[in-house]
Amino acid sequence: MEHVLIIHEVENFAVWKKIFDVAAPIRKEAGELSYQILKLDSDANKIVHFSKWTSIANAKAFFESDRLVEIRQQAGVKAPEFIYLQLLEQGVL
Incomplete structure (x- = not known):
């Protein structure tokens, strides 16, 4: 399984999230299978x-x-960092 980790700051999370949700069909068409959205606990606009x-x-x-x-x-995305990852191992503890 292939993964992508993107870290970026957004001007406004609510605006970013609306556009992110609208883009779901094109992400799926491009090959995205699933996703998680997280934020820094100290900054709601660091996604x-x-x-x-x-x-x-x-x-x-x-x-x-x-x-x-x-x-x-x-x-309103500022300077995204893209990290492309290949899964080596997965487990549940």
Whole structure:
């Protein structure tokens, strides 16, 4: 399973979340399988988006597309950091 970890600051969480939700169909079409949204406990506008993807190539193509750059601008995203990850092991304790 392939994962993407995105850490970014947003101008306004409520505005960002509306645009994030509207973009769900295009994320799914691009290969996103599931996601989690987290925030820093000290800053509601510092967001972590952790998601599972069909492939790293699909995730990179999506996140680096001109279409998504425009969506990020509309959503008030500041300097996102993308970390592409491959699952090595998973467990439950």
